[in-house]
Amino acid sequence: MRAIVAGGGLVGEQVARALQSAGHETVIVEQDRARAAELTAAGHRVVTGNACVSEVLEAAGALRADVLVACTPRDEENLLVCFVAKRHLELPRTVARVNDDTNLWLFDDAWGVDAALSWPAALAALVGEPAARVHRDLRP
Amino acid sequence: MQVVIIGCGRAGAALAHRLDIEGDTVGVIDVDPAARLRLPPRFRGRFVHADGMHTEALEKAGIDRTDALAALSGNDSLNVVIMRIARERYRVPHVVGRLHDTDAAPVCADLGLAMVTSVRMTVDRVHRMLRHRRLEPEHTFGNGESLLVRSGVPDYLAGRHVHELDVAGEIQVVEVTRAGHSLIPAPGSRLRNGDLVSFVVAAGSLERLRGFLGGRLT
Numbered sequence: 001m002r003a004i005v006a007g008g009g010l011v012g013e014q015v016a017r018a019l020q021s022a023g024h025e026t027v028i029v030e031q032d033r034a035r036a037a038e039l040t041a042a043g044h045r046v047v048t049g050n051a052c053v054s055e056v057l058e059a060a061g062a063l064r065a066d067v068l069v070a071c072t073p074r075d076e077e078n079l080l081v082c083f084v085a086k087r088h089l090e091l092p093r094t095v096a097r098v099n100d101d102t103n104l105w106l107f108d109d110a111w112g113v114d115a116a117l118s119w120p121a122a123l124a125a126l127v128g129e130p131a132a133r134v135h136r137d138l139r140p
Numbered sequence: 141m142q143v144v145i146i147g148c149g150r151a152g153a154a155l156a157h158r159l160d161i162e163g164d165t166v167g168v169i170d171v172d173p174a175a176r177l178r179l180p181p182r183f184r185g186r187f188v189h190a191d192g193m194h195t196e197a198l199e200k201a202g203i204d205r206t207d208a209l210a211a212l213s214g215n216d217s218l219n220v221v222i223m224r225i226a227r228e229r230y231r232v233p234h235v236v237g238r239l240h241d242t243d244a245a246p247v248c249a250d251l252g253l254a255m256v257t258s259v260r261m262t263v264d265r266v267h268r269m270l271r272h273r274r275l276e277p278e279h280t281f282g283n284g285e286s287l288l289v290r291s292g293v294p295d296y297l298a299g300r301h302v303h304e305l306d307v308a309g310e311i312q313v314v315e316v317t318r319a320g321h322s323l324i325p326a327p328g329s330r331l332r333n334g335d336l337v338s339f340v341v342a343a344g345s346l347e348r349l350r351g352f353l354g355g356r357l358t
Contacts, residue, residue, distance in 0.1 A: 050243045076217035
């Protein structure tokens, strides 16, 4: 599969690595130039720019990609990225990182999010607490 | 009117202050507790120190009963998300917001959100002032398609009919100030030296108007 990873922080880079290990192609979209250079030096394919802008996602291959993973550390950015990817560029699938568990309810079809994962809820579930919603996947 | 304002920066605080003076009920939300200091000491509204994306914060600020919401935080994406929450979850009748740059503008257009883009507004305004030094717009209408400009009358135009300056669909004289008194020119009235003339002009015709006032009457 071809995947676009929006946000090249620690999480984004590791998501890209994990996807590459599983045999997928990845392009990371990172806004910060210095960080983008670091990622390039580390061997990633990188597009520098704001992932909320459809031209930037197109430059990252959005029209041919199978999935977009929104992993920035800000929930509002992840929502906008998924919206643009889904509504403007018709990506088949979008997956988002939820940073603040309180915002989990926002990550749904209205913002073009197919699946979302919240770390605190996921960890809590592993501990054995009855976490109500670890993630949501709107696909049947 | 009851208003919720997101962001208590310079713009948010100034708007909160003005609405408060005008007698409206204002709730302001900011993540920075120190932002409260930007509000005047006698501010009667409510300051909520919280993340504006959280429904609990919005409800504390009165979003359930509000007539309007203004999203003025420094984070464009946050403004967009909160505006949508206000409109779709809380059915706030009037929702407006600000964008610093144009990156999120296509999303806003798609969602039908009313935005003020501060960079674009500043650039348009400064550009206009640079290009049309003698014609500083007093007021702009719509998105700047029509402008109200005032100018003194150059000597060579004295004695000409006021409406010789009109160009259908482009330039329209609406008012003349003569010796401190304002008058709406009747058909047939003539310009005099020292008149100050108000025009409504299409943005694309400013150059033409400048030409008139600079000595070309075509």
